[in-house]
Every structure is written in structure tokens, then in C-alpha cells.
Amino acid sequence: xxxxxxxxxxxxxxxxxxxxxxxxxxxxxxxxxxxIPNFAHGALFALGAYILFTIMQLVGNFWLxxxxxxxxxxxxxxxxxxxxxxPLYKAGHDYQLxxxxxxxxxxxxxxxxxWSPVGMSQLPPPLLRxxxxxxxxxxxxxxxxxxxxxxxxxxxxxxxxEKTRYGAIMRAGIEDKEMVSLLGIDIHRLFTVAFALGCGxxxxxxxxxxxxxxxxxxxxxxxxxxxxxxxxLAGLGNLLGxxxxxxxxxxxxxxxxxxxxxxxxxxxxxxxxxxLLVRPQGLFGIR
Amino acid sequence: MSRETIxxxxxxxxxxxxxxxxxxxxxxxxxxxxxxxxxxxxxLMGYTGLLSFxxxxxxxxxxxxxxxxxxxxxxxxxxxxxxxxxxGTVSAAGVGYLCVQRSGLYFIMLxxxxxxxxxxxxxxxxxVTGGEDGMPGIPRPSIFGFDIHPPLAYYAAVAVLxxxxxxxxxxxxxxxxxxxxxxxxxxxxxxxALGYNVPRMKLLAFAVAGAFSGLAGVLxxxxxxxxxxxxxxxxxxGNVVFATLxxxxxSLYGPVIGSFVFIWLSESVxxxxxRWPLLLGVAFVIVVLFFRGGVVEAWARFWGWRAAHRAPxxxxxxxxxxx
Amino acid sequence: MPxxxxxxxxxxxxxxxxxxxxxxxxxxxxxHSVIGPNGAGKTTLFNLLTGQQTPTSGRIIFxxxxxxxxxxxxxxxxxIARSFQRTSxxxxxxxxxxxxxxxxxxxxxxxxxxxxxxxxxPELTRRALGVLDEVGLGDKARLPAREISHGEQxxxxxxxxLAAAPRLLLLDEPAAGLSPDxxxxxxxxxxxxxxxxxxxxxxxxxxxxxxxxxxISVMHFGSVIAEGSPVEIRRNAEVRRAYLGGxxxx
Numbered sequence: 001x002x003x004x005x006x007x008x009x010x011x012x013x014x015x016x017x018x019x020x021x022x023x024x025x026x027x028x029x030x031x032x033x034x035x036i037p038n039f040a041h042g043a044l045f046a047l048g049a050y051i052l053f054t055i056m057q058l059v060g061n062f063w064l065x066x067x068x069x070x071x072x073x074x075x076x077x078x079x080x081x082x083x084x085x086x087p088l089y090k091a092g093h094d095y096q097l098x099x100x101x102x103x104x105x106x107x108x109x110x111x112x113x114x115w116s117p118v119g120m121s122q123l124p125p126p127l128l129r130x131x132x133x134x135x136x137x138x139x140x141x142x143x144x145x146x147x148x149x150x151x152x153x154x155x156x157x158x159x160x161x162e163k164t165r166y167g168a169i170m171r172a173g174i175e176d177k178e179m180v181s182l183l184g185i186d187i188h189r190l191f192t193v194a195f196a197l198g199c200g201x202x203x204x205x206x207x208x209x210x211x212x213x214x215x216x217x218x219x220x221x222x223x224x225x226x227x228x229x230x231x232x233l234a235g236l237g238n239l240l241g242x243x244x245x246x247x248x249x250x251x252x253x254x255x256x257x258x259x260x261x262x263x264x265x266x267x268x269x270x271x272x273x274x275x276l277l278v279r280p281q282g283l284f285g286i287r
Numbered sequence: 288m289s290r291e292t293i294x295x296x297x298x299x300x301x302x303x304x305x306x307x308x309x310x311x312x313x314x315x316x317x318x319x320x321x322x323x324x325x326x327x328x329x330x331l332m333g334y335t336g337l338l339s340f341x342x343x344x345x346x347x348x349x350x351x352x353x354x355x356x357x358x359x360x361x362x363x364x365x366x367x368x369x370x371x372x373x374x375g376t377v378s379a380a381g382v383g384y385l386c387v388q389r390s391g392l393y394f395i396m397l398x399x400x401x402x403x404x405x406x407x408x409x410x411x412x413x414x415v416t417g418g419e420d421g422m423p424g425i426p427r428p429s430i431f432g433f434d435i436h437p438p439l440a441y442y443a444a445v446a447v448l449x450x451x452x453x454x455x456x457x458x459x460x461x462x463x464x465x466x467x468x469x470x471x472x473x474x475x476x477x478x479x480a481l482g483y484n485v486p487r488m489k490l491l492a493f494a495v496a497g498a499f500s501g502l503a504g505v506l507x508x509x510x511x512x513x514x515x516x517x518x519x520x521x522x523x524x525g526n527v528v529f530a531t532l533x534x535x536x537x538s539l540y541g542p543v544i545g546s547f548v549f550i551w552l553s554e555s556v557x558x559x560x561x562r563w564p565l566l567l568g569v570a571f572v573i574v575v576l577f578f579r580g581g582v583v584e585a586w587a588r589f590w591g592w593r594a595a596h597r598a599p600x601x602x603x604x605x606x607x608x609x610x
Numbered sequence: 611m612p613x614x615x616x617x618x619x620x621x622x623x624x625x626x627x628x629x630x631x632x633x634x635x636x637x638x639x640x641x642h643s644v645i646g647p648n649g650a651g652k653t654t655l656f657n658l659l660t661g662q663q664t665p666t667s668g669r670i671i672f673x674x675x676x677x678x679x680x681x682x683x684x685x686x687x688x689x690i691a692r693s694f695q696r697t698s699x700x701x702x703x704x705x706x707x708x709x710x711x712x713x714x715x716x717x718x719x720x721x722x723x724x725x726x727x728x729x730x731x732p733e734l735t736r737r738a739l740g741v742l743d744e745v746g747l748g749d750k751a752r753l754p755a756r757e758i759s760h761g762e763q764x765x766x767x768x769x770x771x772l773a774a775a776p777r778l779l780l781l782d783e784p785a786a787g788l789s790p791d792x793x794x795x796x797x798x799x800x801x802x803x804x805x806x807x808x809x810x811x812x813x814x815x816x817x818x819x820x821x822x823x824x825x826i827s828v829m830h831f832g833s834v835i836a837e838g839s840p841v842e843i844r845r846n847a848e849v850r851r852a853y854l855g856g857x858x859x860x
Contacts, residue, residue: 037396039340087576094338095575097395098532101340101525102571109565221521225403228396236392262411269404273385276397280388463714463731464724466703470711473700480660480698481774482686482715495724 004137009254015143015212017250018150019205023223024230024242025157026201032174032236033194034085035093039100042224043107044199048073048206049215050115053122062125066207073203074196081195086188104224111217119216128211146208153204158239170194174237222265229272233282241284248283295540299453303446310551312438313510318550319442319449320506325531325542326456327499332528333536334460335492336472338395341402342500342527344382347519348405349374349501351416354425354508364428367505368448375501376494378405383493387486399521406520421515425508445506452499457539459495468492522564526553529567533574535581544582611674613638613808614659614690614778619668619678621654628654630832631668636778636825641800641809643819646829652812653695655829656780659810660692661685672778686715691776693767695783695812701756705747705766708755710738712773738773745769745799761792768799772807779807785815797822820844 023045030038048069055065080103088096123129124142131138161167173180173190181187206220213219229249234241249268257264275283306315324346331337349371356362356370386397409416416422427436435441459465467488470478479485508514517523526549534545552570557563578585612635621629629651636642644652657663659670661682670678672688680688691712700708713734729735742748745765750758755766768784784800785793797818803809804822813819819826819840826843828836836846843849 031392031396035392037392037399039399084572084576091575091579093391095579097338098528098575099572101528102568102575105522105525105564105568105571109562109568113562113565222403225400228400232389232393232396232400266404266407266411269400269407272400273404276385276388280385282393458727459724461727462724463726463728466707466711466728467714469703470700473702474698476662476682477694477698477700477770478711479682480662480686480692481712481770482683484683491724 005258007134008137008139009258010251011139011147012143013251013254014247015147015150015250016253017247018147018154018243019209019246020226020230020250021154021243021246022150022201022205023227024234024246025154025239026198026205027227028198028231028234028236028238028242029157029170029174029194029201030198031231033170033177034096034191035177036085036096036100037228037231038195038198039097039224040080040104040107041100041198041202041227042220042222043104043111044073044076044202044220045206045209045223046111046215046217046220047076047107048203049122049210049219050111050206051203052207052210053115053120053215056122062128066204069207070200070204073206074200077196077199078192080199081192085195086191089188104220108217108220115215115217117217119214121214122210124211142211146212149208150205153201154239154243157201161239166193171237226268229268233272233275233284235282235284238284241282245283299450299540299543303450307439307442312442314550314554316438316442316445316510317507317554318546319445320503320510321527321530321550322543322546323449323452323499323506324503324527325534325546326452326539327496327503328527329531329536329539329542330456330459330468330492330499331496332531333538333541334465334472335468335489337489337492338528339386339398339493339496339524340395340521340528341382341398341400341524342496343519343521343523344398344402344405345375345379345497345500346504346507346523346527347409347514348378349504350508350514350518351409351422353505354422354514355415357426357428357509358422358424361426361428364430364509367428367509368502371501371505372498373501375497375499375504377497379493379497379500380490383490383497387489387493399524402519402521402524406516409516409519416514416516419516421513422508423513425512425514427509427512441510445510448502448506452502453539453543456499460539464488464491525571526567529571529574533570533578533581535584537580537584541581548582611638612636612671614670614672614810616655616659617669617671619655619658619670620666621651621658621663622666627832629658629665632829632832632834634827634834634837636808636810638777638808639805640824641804641811641822643811643813643823643826644829645813645816645819645826649831650829651832652829653782654832656692656782656810656812659685659780660690686774686776689775689777690780691771691774691778692780693771693782693784695786697760697763697767699755699763699766699770702754704752705755705758706735706738706742706751708766709741709769709773710734712770713737713741713775716774737775741769741773744772744802746795761788764788764792764796765799768796772803777808779803779809781809781811781813783812783814785813785818793818 027038027041051069051072052065055068056062084099085096088099128142128145131140132144161171169180169185169190177187226249230242230245233245249271252271253264253268256267328339328342331339352374353367353371357367382398382401385401386394389397410418427441429435430444435444467483471485471488475485507518530545530549531542533548534543535541553563556566615635616632618631618633619629620627620631632655644655646652654663658665661680664679668678669676672690677688739748739751742751745768747762747765747769764784771779785796788796793815801822823840826838826840827834828843828849836843836849
């Protein structure tokens with residue numbers, strides 16, 4: 001086994017793992033606060049990528065695109081929560097969930113209609129093209145950028161949840177919604193913020209992914225499953241757990257891809273199933 | 288048997304007999320196959336309160352395994368059906384075992400994630416499953432020497448199996464197990480306090496749902512002569528959820544009605560527009576926002592409205608409390 | 611020989627100890643009440659007895675065997691049934707079904723579990739209807755459980771526990787939320803049950819407790835601060851002190 005190859009695969013795993021963690025954290029926030037697994041999470045991830053693509057086509061400014069994508073998706077999240085999820089509050093979680101499922105179809109098909117059913121590619125900005133000599137191996141600059149950016153975002157999410165007042169409210173909301181509303185906090189606004197935040201994270205994860213994996217309308221479906229895996233392993237609202245689970249999954253996938261490329265996607269779920277067999281509550285969960 | 292039951296039975300029989308007159312035989316067959324699939328899901332969704340988003344796992348697995356054996360080993364039809372049911376049951380028991388240990392939200396996510404695992408396995412294992420292209424060339428062996436290749440003959444065979452499945456499901460929901468599952472849906476903690484091993488009951492429901500899904504899967508493979516990759520994918524899982532939802536998940540016949548609506552809609556629209564899933568998504572959203580009780584409830588609501596506007600005095604009597 | 615007794619039963623949640631070294635004995639056929647201010651640990655005690663929570667330490671001896679830590683779904687099969695403080699029924703199922711399910715669970719063999727029609731168990735149906743008659747809901751058997759009044763739901767709550775034909779009945783505030791009239795009916799009902807069942811009762815209404823109990827344990831901040839006959843408890847100074855901030859003694 002060639003060491004340089006191994007190292008670069010591990011680095012790949014870390015990069016995708018950080019993205020998985022981002023997806024997991026976004027989903028965890030939505031699911032933890034609103035109590036619904038957001039089935040549209042993958043489609044919104046894809047939407048983020050496509051928004052980046054369009055901004056790049058129109059303006060060519062990568063940094064702008066990286067800003068607009070999460071904002072755009074987050075804004076859509078606000079609309080979805082306000083117009084779809086909130087009216088269903090009384091009907092129950094199952095219906096809110098089904099709504100997100102319907103939306104996932106609408107968004108995915110919408111992408112096909114607005115952009116194209118055919119896959120597309122997206123180059124990183126000139127600044128981030130090419131590789132960097134790490135000594136052991138030559139590694140693409142863009143992937144390092146993704147790793148760092150995702151880490152920064154995760155840190156930001158952590159700071160928000162742990163250190164700010166509203167973050168504490170959000171964490172409390174995950175634990176006990178009744179208590180939070182009894183404390184006089186507007187629970188519905190909390191839901192909207194949580195949902196928008198989760199969507200925004202999905203959007204930027206998608207935007208960051210585009211130059212690595214290219215774009216296709218179904219790129220979100222795979223990610224949805226992976227986000228679910230991360231949450232199932234980490235437990236809701238467990239930020240550090242999501243990071244650990246995401247990295248675990250990412251690295252495992254990269255390593256498996258070296259020996260058995262065909263199984264590289266299915267192995268994620270197999271690993272999850274194996275872990276859950278031994279520890280039904282996930283890696284860190286309490287149930 | 289009560290009058291109500293006899294009436295319902297006659298309606299179903301009439302539907303079975305009359306349907307092929309109005310609808311292409313292949314579509315009509317597909318409706319009953321999907322209805323069997325829906326009956327299985329509804330035991331989980333409507334009766335036990337478990338929203339399973341991965342039913343295609345059992346449907347597709349059964350289709351692939353039975354299809355493979357039919358194609359390469361020429362097994363007879365009864366063996367194929369039996370294998371389909373067994374594969375459906377076993378895969379459901381396996382998936383169910385992992386899923387019932389976690390509560391609501393995790394449960395739903397796990398059914399989906401495990402479905403994805405099976406999907407990607409089917410996608411990648413091209414030597415066996417044909418990957419994206421599916422597994423074509425599934426034969427349709429004869430039943431006791433009767434050739435069931437003619438669409439109407441196959442329709443008859445499937446219709447009979449549907450009626451048998453409906454009868455079995457009716458027995459199950461009216462049995463103690465049916466009540467236990469409903470109790471679990473209503474109040475899991477109390478059911479447990481009463482002495483019921485809740486995860487085990489849920490697993491049992493899963494296995495039964497898997498059996499029905501498996502049967503439907505084999506019939507589907509033999510209907511179209513091919514096992515498409517989609518049949519094990521999440522969209523297919525979503526389809527059966529939608530069909531059950533739109534039919535009305537609170538009743539035994541809901542998934543049957545839903546199957547009608549869904550298959551008819553999807554077959555007519557998908558030929559016109561490739562972006563049919565968009566309409567499905569929109570339909571999902573509309574049904575969820577405005578017609579949650581499905582067709583059954585909408586129908587009851589309509590009759591209630593009519594009664595109220597026809598005879599205000601008679602409308603005092605609440606005809607039917609939906610939900 | 612007491613039917614059930616706890617020995618130094620303790621339950622802590624981190625720094626908070628909800629039940630502190632509780633030792634009590636309930637003689638077979640007697641009615642033993644547990645009283646105390648809110649938060650004294652009474653419901654947690656019940657949860658420990660019925661397996662909804664596992665003790666941090668201590669033993670629960672039922673019929674000579676230590677059952678501490680037994681999972682909830684096995685508790686019923688030991689012959690212990692419980693009614694809940696907050697009504698916990700199956701709302702859309704019929705009243706008779708609510709009760710029937712409790713009776714069915716206790717069968718030795720679930721013959722025909724998925725096959726026989728639920729009304730094909732005549733003996734169970736008879737038992738279910740019998741219990742409903744006993745609590746006074748016999749004529750409402752076919753109604754969905756959510757359609758009866760709160761008071762009637764408390765009766766149903768009791769009926770569900772009875773239908774399991776238990777040896778030990780744990781009643782958690784059966785009179786919770788009942789009007790004075792309804793409370794009287796409930797008291798009469800529980801009086802009828804005395805002797806036929808061993809009863810452990812949590813109740814806030816002191817007059818109810820005093821009139822019915824053979825023995826009373828008083829809990830405060832997780833510990834048992836007094837135990838004895840109703841007369842002894844009424845005279846106990848410590849008990850008076852504990853209740854000064856809570857519910858008044860008669």
C-alpha cells in the first residue's frame with residue numbers, strides 16, 4: 001500500500017467527513033428542535049450547489065456565491081417553515097415530515113426544470129485550483145479549503161449553540177419544548193430560526209461540494225441518507241457526536257473506496273447498521 | 288358477518304370484476320399489486336403508528352431474489368411466490384430488528400437509511416441485479432398448466448391473490464394482535480405496562496408487512512417481466528406511503544383506494560410528462576395540508592356536508608366521526 | 611408475610627435523590643397508603659415498583675423474590691397492576707377494548723394471536739365486561755374511550771388495572787381531578803376492592819386516606835418520615851410539620 005495514496009485518501013475522508021458532519025449538524029438542529037426528520041435536507045443541499053453554480057455563471061465571484069447559497073436556501077427554509085410546517089403543527093409530526101418529503105420531490109424536480117437533468121461540473125475559483133505539496137503527498141488546494149471552511153462552520157455552529165443566549169435557548173428547545181415556551185420564549189420563532197439555520201447549513205455544504213463532486217439533481221438523495229446515518233449515530237443535538245460520526249463515516253468510506261470501490265456507498269449504511277446492532281442508542285446517544 | 292362487512296366485500300368484488308373492463312389489464316393488475324403492498328405498509332403506519340419510509344427494501348429484495356431464481360433456475364410459480372414472501376419477511380425482520388429499538392424520529396430515519404443501503408447494494412451489484420438497467424427477462428411460469436401470459440389471465444391470478452391478502456389482513460387487524468398494535472400506537476407506555484413486549488410486537492408487525500411487500504414484489508416482477516432498480520428505491524417507498532395516505536391510513540380499505548388513485552394518476556401523468564414526480568410532490572403537499580384523512584375522510588366529510596345542507600334537523604346526528 | 615416489601619430502596623438522578631432508602635412492607639390483603647407533599651418521591655417509588663425506572667440501590671421483594679430492575683412488560687405478568695396519576699388510556703379504542711387488552715395480556719398462551727377474532731375469546735370478554743360493570747362503566751362499553759368524561763376516564767383507568775387480575779394493585783391518585791361527588795364514588799369503589807386485592811395507594815386527599823387505609827407511610831423529600839396506622843399518623847408531630855407547607859390535615 002502506497003503511503004501517499006493512503007494519506008490522500010484519509011484526507012479525502014476527512015474533507016467529505018466534515019461535510020457529512022455539517023449535514024448531520026444541520027439535520028440534527030432541525031430534527032432536535034422541530035421533532036421531524038427533514039426529508040428535504042438532501043434536496044436543499046443540492047439546491048445550494050446549484051445556486052452556487054448560477055452565481056458563478058452570472059457573476060463569477062466564488063465568495064459571493066458561497067455567501068448567497070446558504071442565505072438563499074435558508075430563506076427558502078423560512079418560507080417552508082412558515083407556510084408549510086407551522087400550519088401542520090396541530091396535525092402532528094408525521095404530517096410535517098410528509099410535507100418535507102413532498103418538498104424534496106418538488107425541489108429536486110424543480111432543479112431539473114430550472115437547470116438541467118444532466119450533470120454539470122463546477123470549477124473551483126482560480127485561487128483554489130491546483131495542489132499543495134504536503135511533503136507526503138500532493139493534495140488539491142480546494143479540498144483543503146473545504147476541510148478548513150467546514151471546520152470553521154462547525155466551530156461557528158458550536159459557538160452559537162454553546163456560547164450565545166439564543167443558542168442556549170435552541171439547545172433547551174431540543175431538550176424540552178414545553179419548558180422553553182413556559183419561559184415565555186416564542187417557540188414558533190425558535191422553530192423558524194432552527195429550520196432556517198439547518199437549511200442554511202445544508203445549502204453551504206452543497207455549495208462547497210459542487211467543485212469536488214460536480215452537480216447533478218440527485219446529489220441530494222445520497223446525502224440525505226448519510227445525514228440520517230450521522231444523526232442516528234450521534235444522537236440529536238449532539239454537535240461533537242455529529243463531528244465524530246461524520247468523520248468516522250467519511251474516512252471509512254474513503255478507505256473502503258481504495259479496496260472495494262463499488263461498495264463505498266453501501267458501506268456507510270452497513271457500518272451504521274453494525275454499530276446499531278451492538279449499541280442501539282448509537283455511538284453517543286442515550287436513546 | 289355484519290351487513291357492513293358484506294357490503295364492503297361486494298364493493299371490492301365488484302371492483303375486481305369490473306376494473307379490467309375500464310382499464311388496461313396491465314394497469315389494473317398493477318393496482319392490485321400495489322394494494323397488497325399498501326396493505327402491508329398500513330399495518331405499520333395506520334395500525335401501529337410506525338411511519339416506515341423503507342418498504343421498498345422488502346418489495347425490491349423479494350422481486351430481485353425471486354426474479355433471479357425464476358430467470359436463471361426456472362422455478363415454478365408457487366415456489367417463486369413463497370420465496371418472495373419469505374425474503375420479504377426475513378428482510379423486514381432484519382430491518383425491523385434494528386429499527387424498533389429506537390424511538391419515533393430515529394426509527395423513521397433508520398428505515399430510510401437501511402432502504403438506501405439495499406438500494407446502493409442493488410445499484411452496485413450489477414452482475415446479479417443489473418444495476419441501473421434492472422433485471423429483465425423475468426418469466427411468468429404457468430399455474431397448474433394454465434398459461435398466465437395473457438394479460439387478463441394474469442390479472443385474474445393477481446386479483447385472486449389480492450382478495451386472499453385482503454382477507455388475511457382483515458383477520459389480522461381484527462385479531463388480538465390488531466388491537467395490541469393499535470394500543471401501541473395510542474399509548475406505548477401503557478401497552479408496555481399492561482405486559483406487552485412492545486419491540487417484539489412491532490417486529491412482528493414489521494415481519495407481516497414484509498410478507499405482504501414481498502408477495503407484491505414478486506407479482507410486480509412477473510407483471511412487467513423486469514425488476515427495475517427503482518422498485519427498491521426511496522421514491523418507491525414514498526409512493527406507497529403516499530398511496531396509503533391518500534386512501535386514508537385509518538382503515539383497512541384505505542390503501543386499496545389509495546392504490547387506485549395513485550396508480551391511475553401516475554400511469555396517466557407519467558406518460559405525458561417526465562417531471563411527474565414534481566406533481567407527486569405537489570400532490571403530497573396538498574394532501575398533507577388539506578386532505579389528511581385521505582379520500583376516505585374527504586368522502587365522509589362530503590357526505591356530512593350534504594346531509595347538513597339537505598336536512599338541517601337530520602344533521603343533528605353526526606353521521607360518521609372521521610379519524 | 612408481606613406480599614411486597616422494599617428494602618432501602620433508593621433512586622438518584624445524579625445529585626438529586628428522589629427516593630431515599632425507603633423501606634416499607636405491605637401485608638397481603640391490606641390497603642397501604644403513601645402520602646406526602648408534591649415531589650416527595652411517591653410516583654418515583656411506584657415507577658421503581660413497576661419497572662419504569664430502575665433503582666440505584668436497594669431491593670424490592672415481591673412474593674419472596676427480588677424483582678428490582680424487572681422490565682415493565684414483565685411486571686404485569688408477576689401479578690402487579692398499576693393505575694396512573696395522569697390518565698393513560700387508549701383513546702380511540704373502545705372502553706371494553708381498553709380493558710380487554712389488559713385481560714388478554716395476562717393469558718398464559720396467546721393462542722390465535724394474529725388469527726382469532728378478538729371477540730372470539732368469550733371468557734376474556736366476560737371478564738372485561740364484568741370489570742366495567744364493577745366500576746360503573748358497563749353501559750358505555752362500546753364507546754371510544756376518549757368520548758367519556760374525565761371522571762369516567764379515571765374509572766376506566768382503575769378498570770384497566772383490575773382487568774389484569776393482579777395480586778398487587780398500585781393506585782396512583784385515583785381521585786385526581788375528581789369532583790367531591792366523583793371522589794365519593796371512587797372511594798366506595800376502592801373500599802369494595804379492599805381484601806380482594808393488596809392495594810398500595812398514593813393519594814393527596816387526606817380524608818380519603820384516613821378512612822380507608824390499614825397502614826400509612828408518609829414520605830417527604832424522598833424518605834419515609836413516619837409509618838403507622840391512621841390514628842398514629844394523625845397524631846404524629848413530624849407529619850404535621852411536613853404538611854404545614856403542603857396540604858392541610860383535616
